[in-house]
Each structure stands twice: as C-alpha cells, then as structure tokens.
Amino acid sequence: xxxxxxxxxxxxxxxxxxxxxxxxxxxxxxxxxxxxxxxxxxxxxxxxxxxxxxxxxxxxxxxxxxxxxxxxxxxxxxxxxxxxxxxxxxxxxxxxxxxxxxxxxxxxxxxxxxxxxxxxxxxxxxxxxxxxxxxxxxxxxxxxxxxxxxxxxxxxxxxxxxxxxxxxxxxxxxxxxxxxxxxxxxxxxxxxxxxxxxxxxxxxxxxxxxxxxxxxxxxxxxxxxxxxxxxxxxxxxxxxxxxxxxxxxxxxxxxxxxxxxxxxxxxxxxxxxxxxxxxxxxxxxxxxxxxxxxxxxxxxxxxxxxxxxxxxxxxxxxxxxxxxxxxxxxxxxxxxxxxxxxxxxxxxxxxxxxxxxxxxxxxxxxxxxxxxxxxxxxxxxxxxxxxxxxxxxxxxxxxxxxxxxxxxxxxxxx
Amino acid sequence: xxxxxxxxxxxxxxxxxxxxxxxxxxxxxxxxxxxxxxxxxxxxxxxxxxxxxxxxxxxxxxxxxxxxxxxxxxxxxxxxxxxxxxxxxxxxxxxxxxxxxxxxxxxxxxxxxxxxxxxxxxxxxxxxxxxxxxxxxxxxxxxxxxxxxxxxxxxxxxxxxxxxxxxxxxxxxxxxxxxxxxxxxxxxxxxxxxxxxxxxxxxxxxxxxxxxxxxxxxxxxxxxxxxx
Ligand SMILES: Nc1ncnc2c1ncn2[C@@H]1O[C@H](COP(=O)(O)OP(=O)(O)OP(=O)(O)O)[C@@H](O)[C@H]1O
Ligand SMILES: [Mg+2]
Numbered sequence: 113x114x115x116x117x118x119x120x121x122x123x124x125x126x127x128x129x130x131x132x133x134x135x136x137x138x139x140x141x142x143x144x145x146x147x148x149x150x151x152x153x154x155x156x157x158x159x160x161x162x163x164x165x166x167x168x169x170x171x172x173x174x175x176x177x178x179x180x181x182x183x184x185x186x187x188x189x190x191x192x193x194x195x196x197x198x199x200x201x202x203x204x205x206x207x208x209x210x211x212x213x214x215x216x217x218x219x220x221x222x223x224x225x226x227x228x229x230x231x232x233x234x235x236x237x238x239x240x241x242x243x244x245x246x247x248x249x250x251x252x253x254x255x256x257x258x259x260x261x262x263x264x265x266x267x268x269x270x271x272x273x274x275x276x277x278x279x280x281x282x283x284x285x286x287x288x289x290x291x292x293x294x295x296x297x298x299x300x301x302x303x304x305x306x307x308x309x310x311x312x313x314x315x316x317x318x319x320x321x322x323x324x325x326x327x328x329x330x331x332x333x334x335x336x337x338x339x340x341x342x343x344x345x346x347x348x349x350x351x352x353x354x355x356x357x358x359x360x361x362x363x364x365x366x367x368x369x370x371x372x373x374x375x376x377x378x379x380x381x382x383x384x385x386x387x388x389x390x391x392x393x394x395x396x397x398x399x400x401x402x403x404x405x406x407x408x409x410x411x412x413x414x415x416x417x418x419x420x421x422x423x424x425x426x427x428x429x430x431x432x433x434x435x436x437x438x439x440x441x442x443x444x445x446x447x448x449x450x451x452x453x454x455x456x457x458x459x460x461x462x463x464x465x466x467x468x469x470x471x472x473x474x475x476x477x478x479x480x481x482x483x484x485x486x487x488x489x490x491x492x493x494x495x496x497x498x499x500x501x502x503x504x505x506x507x508x509x510x511x512x513x514x515x516x517x518x519x520x521x522x523x524x525x526x
Numbered sequence: 527x528x529x530x531x532x533x534x535x536x537x538x539x540x541x542x543x544x545x546x547x548x549x550x551x552x553x554x555x556x557x558x559x560x561x562x563x564x565x566x567x568x569x570x571x572x573x574x575x576x577x578x579x580x581x582x583x584x585x586x587x588x589x590x591x592x593x594x595x596x597x598x599x600x601x602x603x604x605x606x607x608x609x610x611x612x613x614x615x616x617x618x619x620x621x622x623x624x625x626x627x628x629x630x631x632x633x634x635x636x637x638x639x640x641x642x643x644x645x646x647x648x649x650x651x652x653x654x655x656x657x658x659x660x661x662x663x664x665x666x667x668x669x670x671x672x673x674x675x676x677x678x679x680x681x682x683x684x685x686x687x688x689x690x691x692x693x694x695x696x697x698x699x700x701x702x703x704x705x706x707x708x709x710x711x712x713x714x715x716x717x718x719x720x721x722x723x724x725x726x727x728x729x730x731x732x733x734x735x736x737x738x739x740x741x742x743x744x745x746x747x748x749x750x751x752x753x754x
Contacts, residue, residue, distance in 0.1 A: 114639075425625075428582075
C-alpha cells in the first residue's frame with residue numbers, strides 16, 4: 113500500500129503544475145459550495161427566525177377552511193344528497209365574544225394566546241393622510257405572544273393602558289406622518305368613527321411591511337373605532353416550540369372550528385421559493401465540481417498514457433490489476449482530498465468574509481450584515497461530493513490502465 | 527512431466543485471434559531445468575519473444591500446457607499468475623524499464639516491497655548486496671538517467687533478482703549494449719545459472735553469446751527447429 117502511495121506521489125510530482133490546477137479546481141468547487149450554502153441556509157434561517165420571532169406561530173382566523181355544511185346535509189347524514197350552487201349567507205366576519213376562547217387556549221401548556229382586531233384606518237397628522245393597519249391588542253397578553261415590546265425603540269407597551277387613546281406606530285409610519293412621541297393624530301375608520309389618538313411608542317421590527325404601515329392600540333379602542341364591539345378577527349398564538357406549530361394548528365382548528373394557520377402554512381410561498389433557490393445553487397455548485405472532476409480525469413489519464421512503460425513493467429514484475437487500479441485511483445483521490453481540505457479552508461474564509469460584509473438590503477427584511485450560517489453538514493456534503501467526483505474521475509483511467517496488456521507495451525519498446 | 531523441471535511445456539501453441547489469426551508459436555515442447563543456461567536464437571519475427579512471454583506467464587497459450595514447478599498454470603487465476611511472476615520469475619528486457627523517478631536501489635526494492643514479508647531494513651540490505659554483486663555499489667542512490675547503458679541493464683538484472691526467483695528470463699538483454707558490456711551481462715547470467723538452482727533463458731541474436739550457453743533452442747517460424 114505504502115509502495116503504491118510512493119509511486120503515486122512521484123507521478124503527481126512529475127505533473128505538479130497540472131495537479132495544482134486541478135486541486136485548485138476542487139478547492140474552488142468545495143470552497144464556493146460551502147460559502148454559498150452558508151449564505152443560503154443563513155438567509156433562510158434568518159428569515160425563518162424572523163418569522164418565528166416576529167409573527168405568531170399559529171393564527172386562529174375568523175374564517176372556516178370549508179364552507180359550513182348545509183342543514184339538508186346535516187339532517188340526511190347518510191343520504192345521497194348533493195348540493196351545488198350554494199351561496200353562503202353574508203355573515204359579519206369576526207370571532208365574537210373571544211374571551212372564553214382566549215382563556216382556554218392560554219390553558220394549553222406551552223401556548224400563549226392573545227386576541228387581535230385589525231382594521232384599515234386613515235391616520236391624519238398635520239394635513240398628511242396615511243392609511244395604515246391598526247391592530248387592537250391586549251398588552252398584557254400580547255407581550256407574551258409577540259416581540260412588540262422588545263421592538264419598541266421609544267415608549268412603553270403599558271402606556272396603552274395608562275394614556276387614553278394611546279397608539280404605538282412603526283418607525284416608518286411615524287416618519288411618513290411626521291409624528292413623534294406625544295403627538296396627537298386623528299384616526300378615522302371606514303365605519304365613520306373618528307378618534308384622536310396620542311402617540312405613546314415607536315417600534316422597529318426590521319420587517320418593512322410592519323414598520324411602514326402598522327400601528328397598535330388597545331383592543332377596546334380599536335373595537336370602538338372599527339365599530340365592532342366584542343369582536344376580534346384573530347387570536348395569535350405563540351408556542352414554546354415553534355416547530356410544533358403545524359400539529360397544534362390542526363388540533364385547535366378541530367377543536368374550535370375556526371381556521372387555524374401555522375407559520376409554515378402562512379409562509380408556504382416563501383418557503384417554496386427557498387427550495388427552488390437551493391436547487392439552483394446546488395446545481396451551480398455541482399457543475400463547478402464536475403469541471404474539477406474533469407480536470408482530475410484529464411491528469412490521471414495523461415499520467416496513465418505517459419507511464420504505460422512503468423505500468424507494463426510493474427505488471428510483468430507481478431503487480432495485480434488491482435494494484436494498478438489503486439495506484440491511479442490514489443492519484444485522483446489525493447487531488448480530491450487535498451482539494452477538499454483546501455476547499456474547507458477557503459469555504460471557512462469566505463464564510464467569515466461574507467459574514468463581515470455590511471449590506472443594506474431591503475427585501476422581505478432589512479439586513480445590515482449578510483446572514484451566514486456555519487454548519488458542519490455543509491463541509492461534509494461538499495467534501496463527500498468532491499471525493500466522490502475525484503474517485504470517479506480517477507477510477508475510469510485507472511481501470512483502463514489496469515487492463516493494459518504488458519506484452520503489447522514491452523513488444524513495442526526496444 | 528519431468529519432476530526436476532522448473533518449466534515444462536507440452537504442445538504449447540499461441541495464436542492471436544482476429545480476422546487473420548496470427549500464429550506466434552506452435553507445438554512447443556521444452557523443458558527448462560534448474561542450473562541450466564539456455565540461449566534462444568532464431569531469425570527476427572520467428573517467435574522468440576512470444577515464447578519467452580509464454581514461459582514467464584506474461585501470456586497464455588491458446589493450446590497446450592505450461593507447467594511451472596509441477597503446477598499446471600492453466601489452473602491459475604490472473605492474480606495467481608501475478609503472484610508466480612512476483613516470487614518465481616525475473617524478467618530482463620532489451621529496454622531496462624527502470625522507473626525514472628526512483629533511485630536504482632528503490633527500483634530493486636519495488637518487487638521486494640510488493641512481495642513483503644520482511645522488514646524494510648533487511649530488504650535494503652539485500653538490495654544493496656545484489657547491486658554490489660553486479661558492481662553497482664556506487665550507484666545505489668543514483669537515478670536511472672545518471673547511469674550508462676551497461677549499468678542500467680545490470681540494474682534491471684538486479685531488479686529481476688530482487689525476490690531471488692528460480693527462473694530468470696531475458697529477451698535480448700544485450701541488444702542495446704556494446705560487446706564489452708554484452709559479455710559482462712552474459713557472464714552474470716552464466717554465473718547465476720551455474721551457481722545454484724536457477725534456470726536462465728536468454729534470447730539473443732548474437733551467435734558468440736549463444737555459444738556460451740549450455741543449450742541452444744533455435745526457433746524458426748514459431749517452432750523449435752533445434753534444441754541442442
Ligand atoms: N500483436 C501482434 N499482431 C500481429 N502480429 C504479431 C503481434 N505480435 C507479434 N506478432 C508477430 O508474431 C511473430 C513473432 O513475434 P516475436 O516478437 O515473438 O518475434 P521475435 O522472434 O522476438 O522477433 P525479434 O527477433 O525481431 O524480436 C512476428 O512475426 C510478429 O510480427
Ligand atoms: Mg523479440
């Protein structure tokens with residue numbers, strides 16, 4: 113074995129420049145795939161973290177997943193009844209008398225629930241009209257469900273209780289209106305109610321849609337403003353373990369009848385986009401590795417051509433086909449392994465560099481640094497891919513060399 | 527089958543298949559015994575090399591049998607034949623076939639290391655001793671390109687002797703050498719055959735060298751025309 117390695121090394125040394133080039137090829141493939149993977153999973157994880165942190169894990173909505181069963185169907189449970197063209201009655205939407213629901217949801221271990229009433233209002237300040245979503249909350253419940261309190265850059269959540277008609281605005285919204293803490297603006301709803309409200313807090317979540325067009329006020333005030341007494345349109349839930357949101361949503365829906373949506377369901381579209389993005393990235397990276405593999409294949413083939421005499425004499429001395437195959441496989445593998453190790457280093461360096469880059473990106477969320485994620489899995493997958501590629505690239509010429517008939521070469525060499 | 531024979535062939539024929547089959551050798555019956563120094567002669571293209579490859583298990587006959595120390599080589603697998611070549615047979619060709627990146631002693635060590643079974647230090651000693659016997663003591667650490675033709679050919683002989691094989695097969699080993707060096711290599715072969723249980727079979731075009739052998743096998747058109 114050691115003997116084969118020694119021979120393999122002399123072959124590689126004899127083609128140092130080419131070897132270095134294909135090692136660089138492997139290194140680049142491995143390094144960039146690690147860097148891209150850390151960036152991809154980093155931004156994905158960042159996005160999911162933000163969703164998980166800033167939005168409810170489960171939202172119980174004031175709607176039903178399927179239209180209610182019609183009385184005729186309910187009556188003839190087993191009858192061959194089929195209805196078509198049913199027009200559901202226009203019901204005033206909303207979860208009426210939400211309190212018992214909220215109390216019972218809060219009773220589930222690991223669950224915090226808070227009611228929410230959301231409506232479009234027009235806010236006016238100093239002659240500027242800005243339409244915004246106003247969310248009515250119960251601060252003492254809300255602080256256990258959302259991060260609104262941590263996101264406050266000015267003011268206190270409890271000021272909603274103490275200041276009459278207090279309102280908390282997103283930073284972008286406050287800027288658009290030109291208001292500050294203490295300003296009094298007027299809010300009018302489609303129901304025709306007008307309310308003077310005092311700005312008691314400013315928040316900044318980093319999620320653009322929220323910061324630019326959302327405000328919070330006391331649930332009671334918003335019910336008045338929207339003229340929907342004792343009604344909420346959602347109950348927000350936060351779970352100790354966000355990964356269990358889907359199961360929890362299903363159970364709650366079965367129990368309460370209202371549609372309960374997990375964060376995964378709510379963000380399905382974006383999560384799908386991530387999947388597609390990952391496929392594109394991995395395809396790109398695989399093609400870098402395939403090019404690197406061609407480099408290895410090329411060198412090992414060249415060496416086998418160059419060394420036919422050595423192969424012939426080794427075989428006539430008594431080396432088996434297997435020995436020759438191993439010899440050239442080693443050469444491919446050496447390049448693959450060295451390339452992989454260097455690629456790991458390159459990947460780590462790129463990961464650190466990318467993580468240090470300052471950026472101002474405003475897509476779904478605001479970043480100040482590229483979110484990168486360190487995961488050993490990336491290193492293992494990239495390394496395994498490179499080594500498999502190197503093995504295949506070395507094996508093909510190795511097999512050919514091993515099958516060479518020494519007599520043919522020896523006859524031709526005088 | 528002769529019990530004391532190292533190699534024995536019976537009706538050995540080798541035909542290259544193809545649209546026009548080529549007969550390399552036909553109906554060869556030869557016996558090579560221990561301590562014999564045999565010269566194989568014959569015109570160019572008569573099948574001398576082909577015969578040697580068959581005797582050395584580098585090639586398989588299409589008909590007939592080859593026994594090696596009483597073993598029917600037909601029954602051996604390809605790996606089995608490799609094993610026999612490694613331990614029992616030494617080859618020397620017209621070209622030295624030394625690996626250019628390795629020193630002379632490393633080249634001699636290659637068959638030893640492949641066979642294994644003894645410590646590296648001991649192998650080195652043995653290799654140095656073989657090279658010393660062949661007057662190459664000064665060149666152990668030199669690379670092939672630093673040696674003369676005669677030295678290279680002696681180094682190739684040293685490698686063939688690495689695992690102390692009972693059979694040494696040489697195909698025009700002196701073809702590239704001047705008279706003096708050719709004589710010297712022939713001396714070595716003669717000594718190797720006569721000093722022990724070894725058999726040496728040497729293909730040569732040179733009648734003077736052939737004359738020094740104990741036996742001459744003359745090949746014409748792939749057949750043994752004379753075995754004296
Ligand atoms: N692969 C092959 N295809 C066709 N013919 C071949 C092949 N190999 C050998 N031959 C032929 O077989 C015959 C025997 O060849 P071989 O090399 O054994 O002769 P030789 O006696 O060693 O000749 P020389 O003295 O020139 O070395 C020659 O006529 C040669 O042309
Ligand atoms: Mg010949």
